[in-house]
Amino acid sequence: MGKVYVGNLPWSVDSAKLKELFAPFGDITEATVISDKFSGRSKGFGFVTFSDDAASGKAISEMNGKTVDGREIKVTEAKPMEERPQRSFRRSY
Helix, strand or coil: CEEEEEECCCCCCCHHHHHHHHHHHCCEEEEEEEECCCCCCEEEEEEEEECCHHHHHHHHHHHCCCEECCEECEEEECCCCCCCCCCCCCCCC
């Protein structure tokens, strides 16, 4: 499977629209626009997972830099999420 990161998405793009944009490149197993957990508004990026690596490579080469609803999107290979340190909100007096 090949997973791609799609950045600089216009607010008008939801997960269904993201899947529709990338469908011509191959079989998509998942397309998700990341949204703010409090407001529900798009954070302007998402991920598309293809059933094979060839489709994801083709999507990256053909969609990176394309204009979608007036914004130039960035499409790259998705990297694994990095471990973020836990924040402690306790005050020590």
